[in-house]
Amino acid sequence: xxxxxxxxxxxxxxxxxxxxxxxxxxxxxxxxxxxxxxxxxxxxxxxxxxxxxxxxxxxxxxxxxxxxxxxxxxxxxxxxxxxxxxxxxxxxxxxxxxxxxxxxxxxxxxxxxxxxxxxxxxxxxxxxxxxxxxxxxxxxxxxxxxxxxxxxxxxxxxxxxxxxxxxxxxxxxxxxxxxxxxxxxxxxxxxxxxxxxxxxxxxxxxxxxxxxxxxxxxxxxxxxxxxxxxxxxxxxxxxxxxxxxxxxxxxxxxxxxxxxxxxxxxxxxxxxxxxxxxxxxxxxxxxxxxxxxxxxxxxxxxxxxxxxxxxxxxxxxxxxxxxxxxxxxxxxxxxxxxxxxxxxxxxxxxxxxxxxxxxxxxxxxxxxxxxxxxxxxxxxxxxxxxxxxxxxxxxxxxxxxxxxxxxxxxxxxxxxxxxxxx
Amino acid sequence: xxxxxxxxxxxxxxxxxxxxxxxxxxxxxxxxxxxxxxxxxxxxxxxxxxxxxxxxxxxxxxxxxxxxxxxxxxxxxxxxxxxxxxxxxxxxxxxxxxxxxxxxxxxxxxxxxxxxxxxxxxxxxxxxxxxxxxxxxxxxxxxxxxxxxxx
Numbered sequence: 001x002x003x004x005x006x007x008x009x010x011x012x013x014x015x016x017x018x019x020x021x022x023x024x025x026x027x028x029x030x031x032x033x034x035x036x037x038x039x040x041x042x043x044x045x046x047x048x049x050x051x052x053x054x055x056x057x058x059x060x061x062x063x064x065x066x067x068x069x070x071x072x073x074x075x076x077x078x079x080x081x082x083x084x085x086x087x088x089x090x091x092x093x094x095x096x097x098x099x100x101x102x103x104x105x106x107x108x109x110x111x112x113x114x115x116x117x118x119x120x121x122x123x124x125x126x127x128x129x130x131x132x133x134x135x136x137x138x139x140x141x142x143x144x145x146x147x148x149x150x151x152x153x154x155x156x157x158x159x160x161x162x163x164x165x166x167x168x169x170x171x172x173x174x175x176x177x178x179x180x181x182x183x184x185x186x187x188x189x190x191x192x193x194x195x196x197x198x199x200x201x202x203x204x205x206x207x208x209x210x211x212x213x214x215x216x217x218x219x220x221x222x223x224x225x226x227x228x229x230x231x232x233x234x235x236x237x238x239x240x241x242x243x244x245x246x247x248x249x250x251x252x253x254x255x256x257x258x259x260x261x262x263x264x265x266x267x268x269x270x271x272x273x274x275x276x277x278x279x280x281x282x283x284x285x286x287x288x289x290x291x292x293x294x295x296x297x298x299x300x301x302x303x304x305x306x307x308x309x310x311x312x313x314x315x316x317x318x319x320x321x322x323x324x325x326x327x328x329x330x331x332x333x334x335x336x337x338x339x340x341x342x343x344x345x346x347x348x349x350x351x352x353x354x355x356x357x358x359x360x361x362x363x364x365x366x367x368x369x370x371x372x373x374x375x376x377x378x379x380x381x382x383x384x385x386x387x388x389x390x391x392x393x394x395x396x397x398x399x400x401x402x403x404x405x406x407x408x409x410x411x412x413x414x415x416x417x418x419x420x421x422x
Numbered sequence: 423x424x425x426x427x428x429x430x431x432x433x434x435x436x437x438x439x440x441x442x443x444x445x446x447x448x449x450x451x452x453x454x455x456x457x458x459x460x461x462x463x464x465x466x467x468x469x470x471x472x473x474x475x476x477x478x479x480x481x482x483x484x485x486x487x488x489x490x491x492x493x494x495x496x497x498x499x500x501x502x503x504x505x506x507x508x509x510x511x512x513x514x515x516x517x518x519x520x521x522x523x524x525x526x527x528x529x530x531x532x533x534x535x536x537x538x539x540x541x542x543x544x545x546x547x548x549x550x551x552x553x554x555x556x557x558x559x560x561x562x563x564x565x566x567x568x569x570x571x572x573x
Contacts, residue, residue: 036425357439359486361461362430365548369426378462391462391484420430421438421487 019312019320025401027052027308038371041406046191046219046350046397047375048241051305055245058304059297069293071270085296088303089286095306096236097227098253105252105259105289106299110218111141113237113252114185116289117214118145120265121235121258122183128154131180133173133211135197136162136387137190140380142216146185160186162387166193166342173202177209184213188220192381192393193342194325194350196224203232212258218242222399223321223348225314228253240298244399245305249298252289259285266291317400321349324398328407335414341388352379352393355414358421360394366420367394367413374410428541429548430487437491442498447480456483456558456570458550463489467558474505479559486551492539493555499536505563512556515539519549 025031030050033040042050062084068077070085086101093101107113122132132146136159143157150157158181160173168186177184184206189196199215206213214235220226221238228236235258239250254262264271264282268291273281282288309317328351332338337356355363364376375395378385385392396410447453447468455466465483469476479501481493500508514533518525519542527537542552550572561570 359461359490361463361486361548361551362488365429365545366426377460382462385462391464420426421435 019316019400021320021401021403024312027054028401029053029056031401035371035373036369041370041372041402041409043396043398043402043406043410044373044375045222045399045402046242046379046395048247049222049244049399050401051244051246051301052308054308055301055304059246059301062297062300067297070296071287081296084303085294085299088299088306091303091306092251092253095226095310096221096251096253097229099229100256102285103253103256103259105254105286106294107237107250107252107289108248108295109239109241109250110216110237111239111250113235113250114142114214114216115145116252116265117183117185117235117237117254118149120262120289121212121254123149123153124263126153126155126182129180130155130182131158131178132156133158133160133176133181133184133186135160135168135173135186137166137168137193137195137197137381137384138185138187139191139216139218140382141218142185142187143383146183155182156180159383162195162384165344166190166195166384167344168195168197168202170198170201170205174205177205177211179209181206181209181211184211185216186213187216187218188226189217189223189348189350190342190381190384191219191350192379192384192395193344193352194347194397195342195344196220196346196348198346199233200231207232219348219350222309223314223318225318234258240302240305243302243305244308246295246298246301249295249302251302256285259289262289264288264291268292270294312400318348320400321398324402324404324407325349325351327404328396328398328410331407331411332414335411335418337418338414341390341393349398350395351397352395354390354393355417355421358417360392362421363394363414363417366417367410370409370413370416372410372413425541425544429545431538431541433495433535433538434487434491437494438487441481441490441494443480443494443501445480445482447478449478450480452562452565454558454562454570456554456561456572458485458489458554458572460547460550460572461486463551463554465489465493465555465558467493467555467562469559469562471505471563476500476503476505476508481555481558485554488539488542488548488551489554492552495536495538496555496559499534500559508559508563511536512560515556516553519543519552 066080068081070082089101212234215233217238236253241247271291341352360376450468452469463485470478479497557570
């Protein structure tokens with residue numbers, strides 16, 4: 001089985017002090033293209049990141065050589081597939097420093113992970129008058145599942161306010177935690193503002209009152225080293241596609257004791273120990289939560305993505321991206337009419353901005369004409385837009401394959417926008 | 423950048439910066455809200471319809487350059503027109519933006535100044551911006567209660 005989803009990382013990446021971005025870019029076939037007659041500048045990484053050939057090839061190789069269904073066949077291919085699939089579970093466990101691999105549940109993405117906790121964990125425990133606490137900078141996927149539950153159970157969704165810089169107000173958070181709070185669900189990194197939340201501290205404060213806490217890690221996972229044991233969070237969710245892996249695959253980490261106490265979310269094959277028409281006995285975790293044939297190739301691709309990121313080193317990635325964000329922030333601030341939303345002390349890879357007198361949608365179109373891909377809109381975080389009283393923002397978000405030259409292209413592009421509208 | 427100038431023509435930018443017939447219409451007897459969930463554009467169209475003729479029209483809301491200019495120029499284009507003429511105009515406008523081959527513009531085309539939006543056809547994701555005001559107008563004429571949506 002060795003080698004199936006292993007990535008042979010370029011040797012140079014292990015030895016250079018800073019990132020060899022030119023070399024890294026060679027790994028991303030999609031980046032070598034022209035869009036609207038200009039070299040593609042891909043700055044929409046917070047929406048989804050591009051895939052290195054190591055990931056693409058791992059999936060292709062898996063389908064070409066080892067593919068079969070898992071956990072059931074006695075034949076060789078099924079055994080190979082099962083081993084490869086379960087090996088990625090262990091890989092994820094190590095990547096996020098979980099204590100056991102049975103705390104790693106494969107799901108479709110962060111959204112499904114959050115919903116699994118909402119409906120598998122919280123729903124049976126939630127009573128009328130109970131409270132769920134989220135922050136004012138959540139993505140819709142960490143708002144709507146809780147809202148649905150609150151509506152059903154007549155419970156109350158409460159929101160930790162954020163300050164003018166886009167940081168949660170910890171004093172207010174502390175005040176909001178109370179004996180009716182059944183769960184805290186908060187993002188590690190804001191997709192709309194880039195804020196890195198003090199989640200370690202937030203976990204500690206919640207646990208002081210025995211309140212479990214879910215960390216939405218969708219935006220954190222590609223940028224920050226994550227240690228779920230050090231954080232001591234009860235649940236952690238993330239998506240593979242933001243971590244240079246395929247779409248349709250993600251992870252819910254849960255403390256095994258909590259996962260064991262939960263009812264299954266979906267019934268079907270693979271999640272059972274035995275079935276008769278009278279009674280079904282459920283399988284153990286993690287399988288209890290993985291009903292049906294899972295996205296096996298997606299899991300293999302996720303494993304390759306983790307290998308790729310680890311071969312470069314998440315700390316190195318983080319240091320490089322921090323420098324890039326600081327450079328971009330400085331350069332774009334020089335353009336008259338630019339307002340940056342989200343000025344938290346701790347930020348990761350997201351630059352959200354507005355231009356005076358220009359709607360972000362027009363910014364997006366004009367930049368696209370210059371080959372620059374950014375996101376324009378509410379970023380599935382409408383309450384954040386309301387908080388800052390803007391209908392939308394333009395958002396550039398960076399990955400380790402982006403360069404200062406690309407930041408310069410963005411800034412020049414923004415100047416062109418201002419010229420069109422001058 | 424020639425493509426950009428096709429989209430952001432001077433006339434469009436002029437209406438974006440100084441939208442005409444902007445604000446509430448106190449004597450409105452039809453109104454509707456429109457929403458483009460993709461970009462968050464929202465607007466309200468107010469109509470005063472008398473004897474099947476659009477006697478007055480105004481709009482309110484916030485949106486991108488294309489949707490604001492489109493709403494502004496729509497109000498200019500339909501004032502004084504009958505309901506049937508208004509519907510025919512929308513039909514032709516829509517055809518210009520979404521028809522497989524677009525349209526052959528005629529001399530003194532009924533679209534008038536609205537032909538400046540023909541460049542939007544080359545930007546498929548922006549077509550909804552240009553048609554939001556018109557969908558909302560349609561809803562107002564039909565007295566629909568649900569907000570018009572581009573989706």
